[in-house]
Amino acid sequence: MQSDDPGGFVMAPVDPDVTPVPSDTTTRSRFSELDAKGLALKALRIALFYLALLALWQLLYSLHVWSPYLLPSPSDVWHSFVDYVDNGLIQKAVRASLQRLLIGYAISIVVGLIIGMACGSSKYVDETLGSVVLGMQSLPSITWLPLAILWFGLNQNAIIFVTFMGSVGAIAISARAGVQAIPPLYRRAAATMGANRYQSVRYVLLPAMVPSMAQGLKLGWSFAWRSLMAAELIFVTTGLGHLLNLGRDLNNMSLVLAIMFVIVAIGLAVDRIFFARVEAWVQERWGLQTA
Secondary structure, three states: OEOOOOOOEOOOOOOOOOOOOOOHHHHHHHHHHHHHHHHHHHHHHHHHHHHHHHHHHHHHHHOOOOOOOOOOOHHHHHHHHHHHHHOOHHHHHHHHHHHHHHHHHHHHHHHHHHHHHHHHHOHHHHHHHHHHHHHHHOOOHHHHHHHHHHHHOOOHHHHHHHHHHHHHHHHHHHHHHHHHOOOHHHHHHHHHOOOOHHHHHHHHHHHHHHHHHHHHHHHHHHHHHHHHHHHHHHOOOOOHHHHHHHHHHOOOHHHHHHHHHHHHHHHHHHHHHHHHHHHHHHHHHOOOOOO
């Protein structure tokens, strides 16, 4: 609106009934505050849940529902954990177990991916080798330990083999499902565009398998971790399973529970820190997020 001054202008009057539109910065700030509050509430709920479990545990110990030999107090378990951390046995056991796990798991990824892609791409291979994989998947992984000891001897190669056999089936089955879920139109389109076999695998097959493989790798990890612990329990060697056996031999239930918590904590950490991020990335990258 033009003012009485020939050279000046004045602002138009602001209608008090019109709500101002927030800026992008204000909107992002509000969303950030909501996200922070949501994370804080989630952390509080989780903390309260675990505190309730500890309180229940302490209550059962105080009421002598079971003897202290069978159910030690939370403080006893904590002190046992601290003692074995101070002498370095837990750190040494964790390193040994994770080293075996990573070797066996890495081999199972390579072999499982090859088997799964072969079964998914060829009906003949699926009917022959695929049926063998399905049958072997029904075997408990610990049943491979006697065979592994006869083949590899009393060394860590036997445990790595058991870990490999525990996870390779799940990875192969997931890879097979990922290949079979690819629409044939994708392959025909790649062939029409002049893609050779390597290019079809590199640019069509592997990217389309990623969502299925993300689940398969997570499942294979859990099977590998359980197979490793079972093998270490039976085969005496350095590792978390050996510390569990040590606690049993010493009638030290506090040590047994402490090592069990370490095993659970490692499994949860890998799932939350690594696989949860992988799944979130796959859902965002492949457009699988729910509205």
